[in-house]
Amino acid sequence: MSVQRGGLGRVTHIIGEGLEGRIANRHLALFGLGFVGLFFVLPILLLIPESLSLGSTTPFESYRRVMNGIYVDAFVRSFLYGFVTTGVTLALAYMLSYFLAFSTERVRTAMILIIVPLWIAYIVRYFGILLFLSPAGPLADVTGFETDLLFTTPAVIIGLANVYLPFAVLPIYNSLNAIDEELVNASRVLGAGKWRTITKVIFPLSLPGLVAAGLIVFILAAGSFLGPAVLGGPKQTMIANVIAQAFLDNFNIQFASALAIVYTVLLVGLLLVFNTLFDLQEVLGNI
Amino acid sequence: MLEVDTFTKYYGELCAVEDLSFRIEEGEFVTLLGPSGCGKSTTLHAIAGLVEPTDGRIRLRGTDVTDLPPEKRNIGMAFQSTALFPHMTVRENIAYGLKMHGYSAADVEDRVEESLELVDMPDHGDHKPGELSGGQQQRVSLARSLAYEPDILLLDEPLTGLDRVLREEMRGWLNRIQREVNVTTLYVTHDQEDALSMSDKVVVLNDGQAQQIDSPERIYESPATPFVAEFVGKSTQFTGTVTHENGQAVVYNDKKRITLPDSSIDDDQSVSLYVRPEDIEVSPEPTGAENEFRGIVTDIANLGNRAELSATLEDGSTALAHTTRFPDIDIDDDIFLRFPAERVIVL
Numbered sequence: 001m002s003v004q005r006g007g008l009g010r011v012t013h014i015i016g017e018g019l020e021g022r023i024a025n026r027h028l029a030l031f032g033l034g035f036v037g038l039f040f041v042l043p044i045l046l047l048i049p050e051s052l053s054l055g056s057t058t059p060f061e062s063y064r065r066v067m068n069g070i071y072v073d074a075f076v077r078s079f080l081y082g083f084v085t086t087g088v089t090l091a092l093a094y095m096l097s098y099f100l101a102f103s104t105e106r107v108r109t110a111m112i113l114i115i116v117p118l119w120i121a122y123i124v125r126y127f128g129i130l131l132f133l134s135p136a137g138p139l140a141d142v143t144g145f146e147t148d149l150l151f152t153t154p155a156v157i158i159g160l161a162n163v164y165l166p167f168a169v170l171p172i173y174n175s176l177n178a179i180d181e182e183l184v185n186a187s188r189v190l191g192a193g194k195w196r197t198i199t200k201v202i203f204p205l206s207l208p209g210l211v212a213a214g215l216i217v218f219i220l221a222a223g224s225f226l227g228p229a230v231l232g233g234p235k236q237t238m239i240a241n242v243i244a245q246a247f248l249d250n251f252n253i254q255f256a257s258a259l260a261i262v263y264t265v266l267l268v269g270l271l272l273v274f275n276t277l278f279d280l281q282e283v284l285g286n287i
Numbered sequence: 288m289l290e291v292d293t294f295t296k297y298y299g300e301l302c303a304v305e306d307l308s309f310r311i312e313e314g315e316f317v318t319l320l321g322p323s324g325c326g327k328s329t330t331l332h333a334i335a336g337l338v339e340p341t342d343g344r345i346r347l348r349g350t351d352v353t354d355l356p357p358e359k360r361n362i363g364m365a366f367q368s369t370a371l372f373p374h375m376t377v378r379e380n381i382a383y384g385l386k387m388h389g390y391s392a393a394d395v396e397d398r399v400e401e402s403l404e405l406v407d408m409p410d411h412g413d414h415k416p417g418e419l420s421g422g423q424q425q426r427v428s429l430a431r432s433l434a435y436e437p438d439i440l441l442l443d444e445p446l447t448g449l450d451r452v453l454r455e456e457m458r459g460w461l462n463r464i465q466r467e468v469n470v471t472t473l474y475v476t477h478d479q480e481d482a483l484s485m486s487d488k489v490v491v492l493n494d495g496q497a498q499q500i501d502s503p504e505r506i507y508e509s510p511a512t513p514f515v516a517e518f519v520g521k522s523t524q525f526t527g528t529v530t531h532e533n534g535q536a537v538v539y540n541d542k543k544r545i546t547l548p549d550s551s552i553d554d555d556q557s558v559s560l561y562v563r564p565e566d567i568e569v570s571p572e573p574t575g576a577e578n579e580f581r582g583i584v585t586d587i588a589n590l591g592n593r594a595e596l597s598a599t600l601e602d603g604s605t606a607l608a609h610t611t612r613f614p615d616i617d618i619d620d621d622i623f624l625r626f627p628a629e630r631v632i633v634l
Contacts, residue, residue: 185337186370188357190431191387200383204374 044264051257062258071242071259075266078239081153082222085160089217090210092161093168097209098202100169101176114166122163126230129159133231151233159231160221167220168213175209176202211278215271222267239263288313288471289334289439294343296329296495303329304495307343311439311473311488316465318474320482321492322518327475330492331441334473336360348438358387363437363470367444369424371416371431377403378412381431388435402430405464422453429461433468440465442474446481458485479519483507491515513559513634521595522561522632523606529556541602546577546628559634566630567608569596569616570623579625582606584618598622 052059065071096114100107117125131137133155135146149155179202187197221227225240232238239259247256289311296304304326311317319327332338334345336357344353352360363384371380381402385395403409406426416424425445432440445461446454462485465472476482482489483503491498491506491514499511510516517524525545527538529552536547538560545560552558573579582598585605589612596608596616606624616622 180368180370182366182368182370183372185332185335185357186364186366186372187383188337189335189360189362189364190384191358191361191435192383193356193358196387201372205372 047257047260050253051255051261053254062255063262065255066258066262074237074239074242075263077237078222078263079266079270081156081160081224081228081238082218084157085164085221086214086218088157088161089164089168089221090172090214093165093172093213094206094210096165097169097173097176100173101179114169117163118166122226123230125163126159126226129155129162130230133158151231151236153232153236156228156232156236160224160227163227164217164220167216171209171212171216172206173209175206175212179205215274219267223263288315288348289473290344290346291330291334292344292346294330294333294345295341296326296333296338297341302495304333304492307492307495307497309490309497309500311471314469314471315487316462316472316474316485317488317490318476318482318486319490319492320476320479320519322477325477325492326495327477327492328443331364331443331473331475334439335362335364335441361388361435361438362441363432363435363439364441365425365428365432365443365445367447369416369428369445371424371428373416375415376412377408377414377416377419377427380416380427381434384431384435390435398434402434405433405467406430421449422457425449425457429464433464433470437470440470440472442472444476446476446478454481461485483519491518493518507563510561510632510634513561516559516561516632516634520563521607522563523567523604523608525560525562525604527558527560529554529558541604543580543600543602544578545631547633548629548631549633552633561632561634562606562626562630563632564595564607564609567606567624567626569598569608569610569614570625571616571620573623574625576625578628578631579623580606582622582624584616584620584622587614587616587618589613598624600624 051062053062096110100110130150132139133147133150134140135150139149140146149158183201183205184197187201188194192200222238223240224238225244228236228238228241243256243259243263246252246259291307291309294304294307296302307326307330309317319330321327329338333340336352336355336359340353344351346352347360347362371377372383375383378399381399382395385398390398399412400409403412406429408423408426408430411419411423411427416427419427428445442461446457449457458481474481474485483506486503488500489503489506490500493514499506499515501509501511506515507520510519516522525538525540525543527540527545529536529538529547531537531550531554534550536550536552538545538547538558540560547560573581580600582600584596584598586597588595588597592612594610594612594614596610596614598606598608600606608624610616
C-alpha cells in the first residue's frame with residue numbers, strides 16, 4: 001500500500017526516516033543534563049580552585065578566615081533561620097492545605113491567594129512587608145502603637161515564611177488531596193474521632209508532601225539573600241549576604257568562593273544527615 | 288435491629304433519597320439493590336453516620352443514632368475501594384478498630400489473629416495492603432470490620448471490581464462468614480445476581496425511592512413495579528389494554544392475543560406484561576397452544592449450561608427465550624414461541 005505524501009509532509013517523513021532508530025530518550029536527556037552541567041556543575045567546580053588560589057603564597061588563607069567568629073555566626077544564623085522558617089512555614093502551610101483539601105466550600109479564592117504571590121518578584125514582596133512593619137506603616141496605624149519589629153530576627157522570619165509559604169502549600173496540598181476520602185470514612189467508622197483520624201491516618205499519609213515541602217523551604221530559606229537584606233539589620237546577616245558582600249563590595253573572589261564552598265558542603269552534609277535520620281527513600285517511596 | 292425511618296437526603300436541590308423506610312431483623316442479610324445513582328450508597332453512608340440525613344431517623348438496636356458521629360455507632364463497614372490504610376500492615380489495619388474500641392493490648396493481639404484465621408489469611412499479617420491481590424484485600428477489609436464485633440455490618444459493593452469467577456467464589460464465602468459470625472448485614476450492590484443469591488431480603492431502590500422490599504424469590508417472580516421487573520432479571524415485554532373474552536382477561540398487542548393469568552383484572556386498563564426467558568418454550572412448528580407467536584431467530588448466545596435465544600416477532604418486537612444448550616436452531620430460522628398464561632407478570 002502506498003501513501004501519497006506531498007510537500008512538507010514528505011520532507012518531515014524523510015527526516016523522520018533518517019532519525020528513526022538513531023535518537024533515543026537518552027539523547028533528549030543530554031540537552032537538559034548538558035545545560036545543567038555547563039551552567040551549574042562546571043561553575044561550582046570552578047569555585048574550588050578559585051577559593052584555594054593554589055598559585056599564591058597563602059593557599060588556605062581564605063579557609064582560615066572563614067573560621068572567624070563573625071562568619072561562623074553567619075553560618076549558624078543561616079541554618080538556624082532556615083530551621084525556624086521551615087517550622088513556621090510548614091505549620092502554616094499544613095493548616096492551609098488541610099483546609100484546601102478537605103473543605104467542602106469553594107477553594108478557588110484561597111488557591112489564587114497562594115498562587116498569585118508566586119508571580120510577584122521577591123523584592124516587591126519584601127518591600128511590602130518592610131512598609132507594613134515600619135513605624136509609620138499600617139500595622140502601627142491599626143494597632144495604635146509603634147512596633148520595633150523592623151530589622152529584627154522576627155521580621156526576617158515573617159518575611160521568609162511569607163515568601164516561601166506557597167512552595168510548601170503546593171506539595172502538602174497535593175499529598176493531602178491524594179488521600180482517598182474513603183480512608184477517612186473508614187477510620188471514623190472503625191471508631192476513631194476526627195482528631196485521632198488526623199494523627200493516625202491523614203498525617204502519616206501526608207508525610208511525603210510534608211518532607212518534600214520541608215526540604216524545599218529549608219534550602220531556600222537557609223540560602224536567602226533578599227529577606228535579611230531588606231528586613232534584617234546588621235545582626236541578621238545570613239551567609240548569602242556575607243558572600244555577596246565579599247564578592248560585590250570587596251571584590252575578594254577568593255574569600256567569597258571559600259564561603260560558598262563551605263556553605264555548600266555544610267548544606268549537603270546536613271541533607272545527608274537528614275536522609276539517614278528520616279530515610280527519605282522510605283518516606284517518599286512508601287505510599 | 289436496624290430501622291431506617293422515612294430517611295430523606297437532599298444535596299442542595301438534588302434529591303438523593305426520598306422517604307425511605309425499611310427494617311432489618313437480627314442476623315438477617317439484607318441487600319439494597321439499584322442502578323448507580325439510585326441513592327443506595329447515600330443510604331448506607333447515612334446509616335454509618337458519614338452522611339447527615341435531611342430528614343428521617345435511623346435506629347440501631349432501639350437507640351436513635353441519627354445524631355451520633357460514626358465513631359460512636361459500633362458499625363462495621365467494608366468499602367468498595369477496600370479503604371485499607373496503605374501505611375499500615377494487615378495486622379495494624381485489623382488492630383486499628385480494636386484499639387479505637389478500647390480493647391486491651393493482649394485482646395487486640397488475640398483478636399487480630401482470630402480475624403486473620405476467620406478470613407483464611409493467617410500468614411499475611413505482616414504484609415502491606417499494596418502487596419495483596421484484590422480478593423485478599425477485600426478479605427482483610429472484612430476481617431477489619433468484623434474484629435470488634437459490630438452491631439451491624441455494612442458492605443458497600445465489596446465485590447465490584449473483582450473478576451466473575453472470583454466474584455462468585457467470594458459470594459459463597461461471604462455468606463459462609465456471615466452465618467459463622469451471625470452478624471446482621473446490609474449489603475449494597477447494583478448487581479442483581481449478588482442480591483438474589485446472597486440475601487434474605489432485598490430492597491430495590493430507584494431514583495431514591497423504594498420500589499419493593501421482599502424476598503429474592505418474590506422480587507424475581509412477582510415484581511411490584513415495571514422498574515423491578517426490568518431491572519431484576521431479563522424478560523420479554525408486551526404492553527396493551529385489558530379486555531375480557533369468554534371470561535378470560537386478554538391483552539391485544541398489535542394483533543397478538545395474550546391471555547393473562549388472572550381474570551379479575553378490570554377492562555380498559557393499560558398494562559405492561561413481562562415473561563421471563565425460562566418460561567418461554569421454543570419449537571420449529573406451531574402447537575396451537577395459547578400465547579403462541581411466530582418469530583425469526585436473530586441471535587443465539589450459548590451460556591454453557593443453556594442458550595439464550597433472541598427472536599424478532601412479526602410486529603417487530605423482540606423476545607428472549609432460554610433453550611437447551613446448543614439447540615438445533617440457526618439464526619434466521621422461523622420458530623414458534625409460547626408461554627403459559629400463569630407465567631405472565633402483569634403490572
